[in-house]
Amino acid sequence: MTAQPQPTLSLLDAIAQRRSARAFKPDAIPTAVLHEILRLGTQAPSAFNLQPWRFIVLQSADAKAKLSPCAFGQRQVTEAPVVLICCGDTTAAEADNIEAVIALGQQQGAMPDAFANYMRTGIPQGMGDRPSFTHMEAWINRQVMLAVGHIALVAKAYGVDSCPMEGFSTSAIQETFGLPETVIPCCLLPLGYAAEPLKQYGGRFPLDRICYGDRYGEPFPS
Numbered sequence: 001m002t003a004q005p006q007p008t009l010s011l012l013d014a015i016a017q018r019r020s021a022r023a024f025k026p027d028a029i030p031t032a033v034l035h036e037i038l039r040l041g042t043q044a045p046s047a048f049n050l051q052p053w054r055f056i057v058l059q060s061a062d063a064k065a066k067l068s069p070c071a072f073g074q075r076q077v078t079e080a081p082v083v084l085i086c087c088g089d090t091t092a093a094e095a096d097n098i099e100a101v102i103a104l105g106q107q108q109g110a111m112p113d114a115f116a117n118y119m120r121t122g123i124p125q126g127m128g129d130r131p132s133f134t135h136m137e138a139w140i141n142r143q144v145m146l147a148v149g150h151i152a153l154v155a156k157a158y159g160v161d162s163c164p165m166e167g168f169s170t171s172a173i174q175e176t177f178g179l180p181e182t183v184i185p186c187c188l189l190p191l192g193y194a195a196e197p198l199k200q201y202g203g204r205f206p207l208d209r210i211c212y213g214d215r216y217g218e219p220f221p222s
Contacts, residue, residue, distance in 0.1 A: 005033045007157035014156040019198035021161035024079040027193050033158050034082060037191070041151030048123055049101050052092030052140055053147045056085040056177055070172040071188060076163050080190030085173060086148050088140030090182045093127045095120075137184055144186040151189060161194040 009017065029037075034057075042053065058064050064078050067085070071077045091097065098119055105111030133139045152162045165188040173185045211220040 005030065005036055005158065008159045009157045011153070011157060014153050018152060018156040019161070019201070020163040021076070021190070021192070021194040021198060022163065023075060023195040024081070024161070024190065024192035025195045026079070026081065028081050029160055029191060033160065034191075037151060037155045037158060037160065040154045042147055044147040044150040046143060046146070048119060049105065050092045050097060050123075050143070051101070052089045052097075053144045054087040054089050054183060056087065058083040058085065066176050067173070067188075070176055071165065071168045074165065074167060076165065076190040077188065079195070080163075080192040082191040084151070084189040084191065085177060085185055086144055086187040086189055087179065088137075088144040088184045088186050090136050090140055090184060093123050098123055140184055141186050148187050148189055155191055159193070160191050161198070163190045164188075165190070
């Protein structure tokens, strides 16, 4: 039996040390480590557990070479041993996926019949009303990026660096990698081992600049 890989950093250290890598060594990520990164990363929060994220996992040089022009030739895409095309399925709130989520919950003993029936009616209605977003793409991006953030932190905990990338052509990726119109690429995430020192920490704004009290603009209590 293969031993389960163990992280090399604690969660707090992974959060503190994660930086975006601009260059990668060719060293492969062990398969067991990659699977754990994806398994744990996709434990991210998901509205109604719909899990609309979909990942194309590129590992071959040929596949990454095809991605390169879609990403304007950025070096991370061809250097990293693994590149995730992180996508969102806009049909995730439709009946087929809702029923799959209900079945999953029932297998776990976590789906009462009353809540299953609520999902069947409440999700389509809520998505139709869209009280918190204008376009479905906005909702999809929110959901997918929750998973991307988790994957990046889990990767760092296993000593694997990453670089979230928004510089790509949506239409080129859809055509090159056979995405249906209902699946939207949201982010590219190269994964691997940094080939050069990571960028120096650029700092973060203090809480009193980004957090407010009971109303926007009111001081956040210290």
